[in-house]
Amino acid sequence: MSAMLATVTNPLRVGLRQERVIAPQCLVIFGASGDLTHRKLVPALFELFRQRRLPSEFAVLGCARRPWSDEEFRGKMGDALAKRIEEDPQAWEQFVGKLFYEPVDLQQPDHVFRLGERLERIDEQCSTHGNRTFYLSVSPKFYAGGCRSLADAGLLKDPKRSRVVIEKPFGRDYGSAQALNRVVQTCGQENQIFRIDHYLGKETVQNIMVLRFANTIFEPIWNRNYISSVQITAAETVGVEERAGYYETSGALRDMVQNHLTQMLAITAMEPPGRFDPEAIRNEKAKVLQATRLADELEPWNCCIRGQYGPGGSNESPLSGYRKEPGVDPNSTTETYVAMKLFIDNWRWQGVPFYVRTGKRLAKRLSEVVLTFREAPVHLFDAAAGGPTANQLILRIQPDEGAEFRFEVKSPGSGMRSRPIDMEFSYDDSFGEPSDEGYVRLLADAMLSDPTLFTRSDEVEAAWRLYTPLLELIEDSPWQLPVHPYESRTWGPAAADALLARDGLLWRRP
Amino acid sequence: MSPQLTLQTPLELAPADVPTYLEQLWSPEQQGSTGTGANTFCLLIWQPAWAEQHLIRTGRLNGPITGQQSDQLVAAGQQAVIDADLPSGTPPLAEAVISAVAGWDGINPSEDLRGQYIDPALSALQPRRLITLAPMIEADHPLETLVAAYCPLPEEGGGTTACGDVVVLRGSQNALEEGLAILQPLLPARMPAWVWWNGSLDEAPDLLDQLAGTPRRLILDSAVGTPRQCLDLLRTRVQSGQAVNDLNWLRLSNWRETLAMVFDPPQRREALNHITQMEIDVESNHPAQGLLLAAWIADRLGWKLISSDSDDEAINARFTRGDGVEVRFQLMSVPVGQPSVHPGQMVGLRLICKPDSSPGVCVILCTESGGCMRLESGGMADLELHEEIVPVQNRTPEMDVARLLGGGHDTTNPLLASAAPLAASLLP
Numbered sequence A: 001m002s003a004m005l006a007t008v009t010n011p012l013r014v015g016l017r018q019e020r021v022i023a024p025q026c027l028v029i030f031g032a033s034g035d036l037t038h039r040k041l042v043p044a045l046f047e048l049f050r051q052r053r054l055p056s057e058f059a060v061l062g063c064a065r066r067p068w069s070d071e072e073f074r075g076k077m078g079d080a081l082a083k084r085i086e087e088d089p090q091a092w093e094q095f096v097g098k099l100f101y102e103p104v105d106l107q108q109p110d111h112v113f114r115l116g117e118r119l120e121r122i123d124e125q126c127s128t129h130g131n132r133t134f135y136l137s138v139s140p141k142f143y144a145g146g147c148r149s150l151a152d153a154g155l156l157k158d159p160k161r162s163r164v165v166i167e168k169p170f171g172r173d174y175g176s177a178q179a180l181n182r183v184v185q186t187c188g189q190e191n192q193i194f195r196i197d198h199y200l201g202k203e204t205v206q207n208i209m210v211l212r213f214a215n216t217i218f219e220p221i222w223n224r225n226y227i228s229s230v231q232i233t234a235a236e237t238v239g240v241e242e243r244a245g246y247y248e249t250s251g252a253l254r255d256m257v258q259n260h261l262t263q264m265l266a267i268t269a270m271e272p273p274g275r276f277d278p279e280a281i282r283n284e285k286a287k288v289l290q291a292t293r294l295a296d297e298l299e300p301w302n303c304c305i306r307g308q309y310g311p312g313g314s315n316e317s318p319l320s321g322y323r324k325e326p327g328v329d330p331n332s333t334t335e336t337y338v339a340m341k342l343f344i345d346n347w348r349w350q351g352v353p354f355y356v357r358t359g360k361r362l363a364k365r366l367s368e369v370v371l372t373f374r375e376a377p378v379h380l381f382d383a384a385a386g387g388p389t390a391n392q393l394i395l396r397i398q399p400d401e402g403a404e405f406r407f408e409v410k411s412p413g414s415g416m417r418s419r420p421i422d423m424e425f426s427y428d429d430s431f432g433e434p435s436d437e438g439y440v441r442l443l444a445d446a447m448l449s450d451p452t453l454f455t456r457s458d459e460v461e462a463a464w465r466l467y468t469p470l471l472e473l474i475e476d477s478p479w480q481l482p483v484h485p486y487e488s489r490t491w492g493p494a495a496a497d498a499l500l501a502r503d504g505l506l507w508r509r510p
Numbered sequence B: 001m002s003p004q005l006t007l008q009t010p011l012e013l014a015p016a017d018v019p020t021y022l023e024q025l026w027s028p029e030q031q032g033s034t035g036t037g038a039n040t041f042c043l044l045i046w047q048p049a050w051a052e053q054h055l056i057r058t059g060r061l062n063g064p065i066t067g068q069q070s071d072q073l074v075a076a077g078q079q080a081v082i083d084a085d086l087p088s089g090t091p092p093l094a095e096a097v098i099s100a101v102a103g104w105d106g107i108n109p110s111e112d113l114r115g116q117y118i119d120p121a122l123s124a125l126q127p128r129r130l131i132t133l134a135p136m137i138e139a140d141h142p143l144e145t146l147v148a149a150y151c152p153l154p155e156e157g158g159g160t161t162a163c164g165d166v167v168v169l170r171g172s173q174n175a176l177e178e179g180l181a182i183l184q185p186l187l188p189a190r191m192p193a194w195v196w197w198n199g200s201l202d203e204a205p206d207l208l209d210q211l212a213g214t215p216r217r218l219i220l221d222s223a224v225g226t227p228r229q230c231l232d233l234l235r236t237r238v239q240s241g242q243a244v245n246d247l248n249w250l251r252l253s254n255w256r257e258t259l260a261m262v263f264d265p266p267q268r269r270e271a272l273n274h275i276t277q278m279e280i281d282v283e284s285n286h287p288a289q290g291l292l293l294a295a296w297i298a299d300r301l302g303w304k305l306i307s308s309d310s311d312d313e314a315i316n317a318r319f320t321r322g323d324g325v326e327v328r329f330q331l332m333s334v335p336v337g338q339p340s341v342h343p344g345q346m347v348g349l350r351l352i353c354k355p356d357s358s359p360g361v362c363v364i365l366c367t368e369s370g371g372c373m374r375l376e377s378g379g380m381a382d383l384e385l386h387e388e389i390v391p392v393q394n395r396t397p398e399m400d401v402a403r404l405l406g407g408g409h410d411t412t413n414p415l416l417a418s419a420a421p422l423a424a425s426l427l428p
């Protein structure tokens, strides 16, 4: 064993994941010919297979309208994964035999009945025990109908052996989310429904819970007595790329804030659950979301800034503005950036502002949660920066996952001047192994029937309700919530800085 | 949760009638009354329960005979160790205890419910067919066959009940061996079949061969039987290419995890290339588990075995690392106050790493339940010390088996497949 190799991976870690075991089952993917299937789902399954986390009694049944055969489906997936297969052709050889395909149009009830028969044959062939996970990776307009067809065909009647995974977006406002929940809930029990939020699949988002509830030092100060404000940022450097069609109908508020940022907020702000059990955790998340409100619901323009990226970049590699992107309306008012201020009306957080922001084409790709603590009541020492810097706890979600704590120490030399320093924890330095892609974790959890990392109906509805005043305003009188242009690869419009400046604060410049 | 009993009282049938009866039970015409046959797996259990049978016969344990590992059974075994004046480190259900109790008088009768008592961890998996081979201590008991349909009680929330059946073959060991012919038709090829050898690997080797041929998936425990036989059998079975699961190996998982954790931070990994010494302490006189752990480490780090020998106290072996440097290995049995039911459980592990340039590192892993004084003493003054406590796993064999069946693989875990042959060579 060469020294090189040993320092790259921990040789004792190989093949060791102590995971819960996934029961024999058939995973049915609707939308098997689509983008998500070959880009995320099948690669995640192959990864699970390579880690020996799938049972041998396992099958994947791909479904979509086009009339592929099993062989064609296998071939297409093989092409899409060519790079990974090269690393382990033997594993692919074994894995690919578990892939099957059945042409199904979700809008045709008889197709779904036929699917039931195919599944019984697969049970016979692969001993998958009549245990099934249905993954709806199709356009959101099929979510309701798809669930209904599955229920009508009797495929959801056993709550222990059938579950449905629903991709994002779940609804496009409070009303549509409620309507969709109503349909979905007539098709199966809540614990059979797994609404994906891929941010919850991220190790570091889960780590916020561990940090808070597995340690005694944080919880006592995790409240309004010690924390003065919270910032939650999810910044992307990319533009809209090929997703203009979808993005034009959605915008940053729907695409990022309502789901991912709100989930980060819920996990950061929730009360400690009584026990580590999916329902207990989801109860607390739903409760905190129900207590959350826009800082100014009557005049939302005071607490929310929308932005849209304009051109930018350098002379050598210029970047075009959003309105010039292929597929985008040249007069589009779709926001690619949102910043807003929220309050949580409960004992823990009364009066503590939560600032959230997200945008495309920002200066850096990063997601983080920053908790700023109150200042020391008396300033005993001269500080290098004039006043002492407030303590900050920074939870870095991506990239360079980890946490950082910023506090004052004595600066060297005579006298008693203080200056801030950072205490760091980095996943890479401590574990040195890349964490799983979010979809690996979420697919495994869905197949394990573990709903902890999926959003429950009341959470989704509370999140939509929270942003209803904004959505209505954008719909009815968009001029009151204008999209401020900002230069590509900067930190967003100046108006967003002004939002914090009014409270005497700054966005953290990471 | 207490074990579930079959819903019906089992029907006693002539052995020859069993296959036909079961076929009829699941025929389409009958399905209305019995539910549908679960399309899951079959499990065949060799269930001698010698210790339990003798302890009940001698009035040291209350019946019925169930074949399950209960707290009462373990307590009765512990008492027997004392009464038979066996060394205090003797595991409560060890071979020596069985032979001692077998020599004691007693004719307490008891009901024999082996195969009808189903651990909830197993019944939750809805096995399609559970076949129990229950050898009796009476030397000339003729073969009896019992059959019952069985549905796990539908839990709240409805859902379909997939059903299974249980078949019990009971009689003296000879009678059982003669009755084996009826088994073949009872294990349909279209479903995975598992064989759990829930007894010593020393007994009935021919029977084991007959029952556990490929493609059946074998579950055994390399802590039960003489170490030589255990490790050789494990090696042969693994090399035959069938799926082999060793409960003794499974019980090591916390050790593997904890050791890997020590070397997760990249800056520590370099030390793995410079191990010069590895020591392992185990309970009682059964080195199989300790050798499996040593073999796993050696295999992962690419060491080659040079030699291995033993004296009264220890097994000593030498390896060479990839860079040619020698690694010395020693395994010792150490006395413990309250030995585990499983012979030869790990007590402690010590690795000494001596890199050329940086200071040396000593890693000690120690079980939660006992001290590892021997490993903590001596020779490490100038080394950087990492000590970790390994949590004890308190799972019954039934729970471990359910875990295996629940996420079944049709091949042997690759880590075990590499470690098993090396462990067998490590035993002098």
Ligand SMILES: NC(=O)c1ccc[n+]([C@@H]2O[C@H](COP(=O)([O-])OP(=O)(O)OC[C@H]3O[C@@H](n4cnc5c(N)ncnc54)[C@H](OP(=O)(O)O)[C@@H]3O)[C@@H](O)[C@H]2O)c1
Binding pocket: A030, A031, A032, A033, A034, A035, A036, A037, A063, A064, A065, A066, A104, A105, A106, A107, A136, A137, A138, A139, A140, A142, A167, A168, A169
């Ligand atoms: N792609 C991503 O990165 C991403 C990220 C987050 C969330 N999502 C969500 O994931 C879902 C799938 O996204 P995608 O990008 O994979 O979409 P896509 O590439 O447009 O694929 C849609 C799939 O649905 C199938 N389909 C269309 N009509 C159907 C019908 N009536 N019955 C059965 N199948 C039908 C299509 O195949 P046929 O034409 O052969 O029927 C195709 O396989 C969407 O809900 C999306 O919002 C995607």
